[in-house]
Amino acid sequence: MLLRRLQRGESLGMPHSRPMxxxxxxxxxxxxxxxxxxxxxxxxxxxxxIVIGAVFAKKTRTTPKDxxxxxxxxxREYDDACK
Numbered sequence: 152m153l154l155r156r157l158q159r160g161e162s163l164g165m166p167h168s169r170p171m172x173x174x175x176x177x178x179x180x181x182x183x184x185x186x187x188x189x190x191x192x193x194x195x196x197x198x199x200x201i202v203i204g205a206v207f208a209k210k211t212r213t214t215p216k217d218x219x220x221x222x223x224x225x226x227r228e229y230d231d232a233c234k
Contacts, residue, residue: 153181157201174204174222180214193222202229
């Protein structure tokens with residue numbers, strides 16, 4: 152549901168979406184609660200796409216460093232492929 156709202160051009164804020172400037176420009180984290188886990192979707196809003204960097208179950212207060220590094224690498228690879 153939240154991804155669909157983003158695709159329609161809606162800007163989401165807390166508590167659904169949180170900016171993640173440490174990952175990069177236009178990067179955010181969707182916050183999805185579930186009975187089994189608290190899920191996060193790291194995404195970036197581009198002019199013509201919503202680019203997903205990672206989906207993971209959040210287990211601590213901070214975003215794991217390996218998730219941040221993976222997202223940065225994937226966004227960089229996406230940018231390089233779109234050139």
